[in-house]
Amino acid sequence: MTQPDNSHPDAGSDTVGSVHELAVLSRIFPLLPAATAATVGPGDDAAVMAAPDGRFVVTTDMMVHGPDFRFAWSTGHDLGWKAAASNLADVAAMGARPTGLVVAIAATRDTPVTLLEDIARGLRDACAELAPGCGVVGGDLSVSDTFTLAITAFGDLEGRAPVLRSGARPGDTLALCGDAGVSATGLKLLFSDAVTHDGRPDHVRAQRLRQDHPRAVGAQLAPRPPIASGVAAALAGATAMLDVSDGLALDARRIASASGVAIALNRASLGDDPDTALRGGEDHALLATFPPGRALPEGFRVIGSVTDGDGVTVDGEPVAGVLGWDPYEGWNGGTG
Ligand SMILES: [Mg+2]
Helix, strand or coil, X not given: CCCCCCCXXXXXCCECCCCCHHHHHHHHHHHCCCCCCEEECECECCCXXXXXXXXXXXXXXXXXXXXXXXXXXXXXXXXXXXXXXXXXXXXXXXXXXXXXXXXXXXXXXXXEHHHHHHXXXXXXXXXXXXXXXXXXXXXXXXXXCCCEEEEEEEEECCCCCCCCCCXXXXXXXXXXXXXXXXXXXXXXXXXXXXXXCCCCECHHHHHHHHHHCHHHHHHHHCCCCCCHHHHHHXXXXXXXXXXXXXXXXXXXXXXXXXXXXXXXXXXXXXXXXXXXXXXXXXXXXXXXXXXXXXXXXXXXXXXXXXXXXXXXXXXXXXXXXXXXXXXXXEXXXXXX
C-alpha cells in the first residue's frame, strides 16, 4: 500500500481552508437531493423523517482517503456516487427502500470547494438513478489531515419483514442480481496501470485507463448496484440476502455461517472470469436465497444452491481460507 496523497488534481482557487464554513455550505445545499420522506429537511439542528412502518433500517459506511479511495483516481462526483451507492446497497440488502442519507465530511484545508460541489452532485445523481425519492437530509463538515466521508443511510421496510443473512434453508436457490468481479477487475487495472513508476496513484494514467476500460474502471470508481431489486427480492420471498462487498466466496460464506447451511456455487454461472467473481468485491450485487421453485425477480440469475452442511463449495470443491477484499490488507485473494 502506497502513502496516501491528499493533493487534488482539480485544485481551484477557493479552498475549504480559505472560505467560511457557512459559505461552503451555502454552495453545497442547493445541489443536494431532497428526500421525499423528510418532513423537516436540512437547515435545522436535525432532520425529521417519516417512518410510517414504525421501524427504520439504518446503516453507515465510511470512506477514508488512502485505503478506500484516491483523488488521483476518483473525481468528487465518483466519490459522492460510490459512497451513496455502497450505503444504498446495504439498505437494499435488507429488503428495504432507501429514504435518506446523512453525510459527514472531514476535508483537508486545501480541498477545493468545487470538489465538495462535485461530491454533492455525485450524491444527487446516485440517489436519482439508484434510489429515486431518497435524499440527503443532513450532515456535517469539518477539517482533517485525511479526507474522510462518512454516510449514514436510512430505509423503510414498508411493512415487510427484513431479509436477514440467517434465513437460508437447504433446498433454497442461490441467485445473484448485478455484476460479480467487474469492480475488482477495474481495481486491478488501476493498481497495475494507473500508478507512477514509484507506485503512487497517477491521475493522467487513470483517466486514460478509464477511457480504455470504461466498464471495469467505472464499476470500481462509481458502481451501479441494483438497489430497487432489494425490495423486489423481499417481495418475491427471499429467505436471506446481502450485498456482495468482499467477493462471492466470502459473502456466500457469511450467509452459510449465519444460516447454518452450506452453499454450493456453480462455476459455469460465474461469468468469463469466475476466480475474480469469487474473490473480487465492491460491485455490491445482491446475493439472495429463494425457496425452491420460486419465480425469481427480474435481474436475478441462479448461481448455486443451499444444502445441508457448512462452508462454500464451487463445483463441489471446498473454498478454503479468507478470499476477498480486506481494506487493511489490500488485495489478498488475487494472483498479483
Ligand atoms: Mg453490505
